[in-house]
Amino acid sequence: MNDPDAAVIAPSPRPTTHREEAAFNDLPILALVETDRYCDQCSHNLLSQAIRRDERTGVLLVRCPECGRLHPAAGTATAVRPWLHRFAVILLLLWFATIGFAVTMVGMAQVGLTIAIMEELTTSTRIVNITGTSTTVVRTQHRTPVAQTRDHFWMVLSTRVLLGAVGFIAMTASVIAFHHWRRWAQLILATGPPIVVASLLWIGFAYDQPGLMAWSIRPIAGSAAALIVGGLIAVLVGRMVARFMVIALVPPRMRWPLAFLWIADGKTLSGMAA
Numbered sequence: 001m002n003d004p005d006a007a008v009i010a011p012s013p014r015p016t017t018h019r020e021e022a023a024f025n026d027l028p029i030l031a032l033v034e035t036d037r038y039c040d041q042c043s044h045n046l047l048s049q050a051i052r053r054d055e056r057t058g059v060l061l062v063r064c065p066e067c068g069r070l071h072p073a074a075g076t077a078t079a080v081r082p083w084l085h086r087f088a089v090i091l092l093l094l095w096f097a098t099i100g101f102a103v104t105m106v107g108m109a110q111v112g113l114t115i116a117i118m119e120e121l122t123t124s125t126r127i128v129n130i131t132g133t134s135t136t137v138v139r140t141q142h143r144t145p146v147a148q149t150r151d152h153f154w155m156v157l158s159t160r161v162l163l164g165a166v167g168f169i170a171m172t173a174s175v176i177a178f179h180h181w182r183r184w185a186q187l188i189l190a191t192g193p194p195i196v197v198a199s200l201l202w203i204g205f206a207y208d209q210p211g212l213m214a215w216s217i218r219p220i221a222g223s224a225a226a227l228i229v230g231g232l233i234a235v236l237v238g239r240m241v242a243r244f245m246v247i248a249l250v251p252p253r254m255r256w257p258l259a260f261l262w263i264a265d266g267k268t269l270s271g272m273a274a
């Protein structure tokens with residue numbers, strides 16, 4: 001029993017007074033509850049609630065925002081805990097699978113759309129009038145870039161916009177899921193993988209078509225840049241967008257599990273300290 005937080009004074013069953021509450025809420029936030037943990041009194045989920053150290057006893061406590069009851073931050077063992085543990089392991093595996101899937105999908109979008117652009121830029125389209133009434137579109141894949149048409153321009157532009165959107169969505173998910181990361185880590189995630197994928201793509205393409213090595217730099221770099229720009233915008237405003245959406249779409253009483261969206265940026269969810 002070396003853990004000082006394990007020896008916990010039973011939390012007071014009476015609701016705390018407003019003065020006690022205010023004093024407790026003024027204490028510095030040391031951490032957040034990172035697991036599902038339910039209030040003994042009202043069953044409110046304490047996930048993402050602030051953990052503070054009680055000044056008199058030195059015990060780490062969490063206050064239920066619904067009923068005000070104080071809970072020791074150290075977990076208490078209950079009969080359901082082994083089941084919760086197993087469930088948590090499954091959720092964790094699903095979580096990793098989701099991250100892996102998302103990363104793969106973004107990488108595939110970058111590779112697939114870049115190759116599509118390059119194929120399109122080396123394909124000519126001719127409309128041939130076979131008979132007097134019907135026309136046929138003849139598409140020819142060349143070994144060299146063809147003269148750019150207006151269709152090419154719009155195709156490249158729409159692909160870049162699409163990749164920008166992919167980057168924005170992916171990095172918005174990242175700043176929400178990894179809200180504990182520093183901003184520089186998010187910036188590395190937004191820029192690093194697209195640059196790595198673009199480099200590999202360019203090397204692969206250069207082996208395949210050495211004659212188009214120099215030409216391929218522009219479409220490959222253009223796709224990576226679109227993905228990066230979308231991602232960087234998300235690093236700057238993604239969490240803000242998420243907060244607006246929470247305020248707009250989630251009723252106030254159900255917002256508590258999402259309070260980390262505010263805390264991560266040093267803000268408070270309105271009503272959080274009340």
Ligand SMILES: [Zn+2]
Pocket residue numbers: 039040041042043044064065066067068069
């Ligand atoms: Zn409660």
